Amino acid sequence: MKKIVVLTGAGISAESGINTFRGDDGLWEGHDIMEVASPIGWEKNPALVLDFYNKRRAQLLTVTPNKAHHALKELEDQFEVTIITQNVDDLHERAGSSKVIHLHGELLKVRSQFDEDLILDWKTDLCIGDYCEHNSQLRPHIVWFGEQVPMMERAMEITSEADILMIIGTSMQVYPAASLVQYAAHGTPMYFIDPNPAIAPQPNLKIYEEKATIGVPKVAEELLNN
Template sequence: MKKHVVVLTGAGMSVESGIKTFRDANGLWEGHDVMEVATPEGFRANPELVLDFYNQRRRQLFEVNPNKAHLDLAALENEFKVSIITQNVDDLHERAGSSNVIHLHGELLKVRSTHDALDIQKWTSDLVLGDTCKKGHQLRPHIVWFGEEVPMMQPAINICETAHILMIIGTSMQVYPAAGLMHYVPNNTPIYFIDPKPAIESKHNLTVIDKPATTGVKEAIQKIITTVG
């Protein structure tokens, strides 16, 4: 039976592909206050602004490709059972070939009905006012906004509870509830934390690799294969 590697990824996973991390040092997302473009209240107040914001993000997605780290994780499935839990809303893990990906914060290439959160459909073009579900309700980005529940949280917890190895890539683990996932892996599970500016230090079962994803993931995989086989 293959060992189960669980991977948590954040914005730092995709930044080397050219995906912007949205939020800058001032807490603004592409020049917008987060409350304007990433909350239900912001959508109600100015839906056109919010739709345009995500249309721009969606367009950018077609201009980038998976990087070496995405490809290395996909290839890891040849040796291990791999589950990826990502905070990212891009599809770069899937395009790299990873077969088991959970998106905690939604997906740019999907939209859903404002009337029924379970009415979800794929979407690759711009989304505008007047685009409706089959029942006539406006469609919105399939994104988990601040203040909304994270519907994929429980499945992610269930996966973490079965981890033999945990990799954390490109995330500060500061955004909850996602940040709490590392506490659900079994005690003494080997953890590899990959980030160019880590906020934590290595200790008994935690190995910190202070490198960007494209080089840090390769190093972590080499360590895993050496120690686990």
């Protein structure tokens, strides 16, 4: 069974109504990114950070997977599919995809400050005073700026084994995630689906200059009918 590796970014989630929280001015909900997405911001004002992610978590629970998410699930009928996502939502899982790697963490999980491997499912607000079993404050299970990306090595390994690579809804500007394409074997067939594809043309690349909900079902149908 051929292996398809799918790299997804904010574009696929935005079509489900996920607010990226990042404005044209680079601010997230009016906050400097380092205030709400860095260890320094967390240390300085944990209440602000928790409020920011509580709002994101609450919004996530109001949306549903879209046609692009479901089309990726359908590919599992004929392929071994692994999704490597920069997104922190669970829309791929809710659509039924069975192998999903979250590079930047998961919004519906929290972890202990005492033990980063102590991870809990969490769907309600996270507050100051919510402690783990070690009496340590819980924090969002999100990879913040300046932190290591723990799943990166696994993602590089999986990408190197891809028979087909799909890139969906990402600017390919966020590192280290953007570097994953470099680990695909030379000549690996690639499909890039984005309204503003920022990638250099190459013989093995097909570009679909469309939104994910339009482009992904097209590519999925093409692959399933080949």
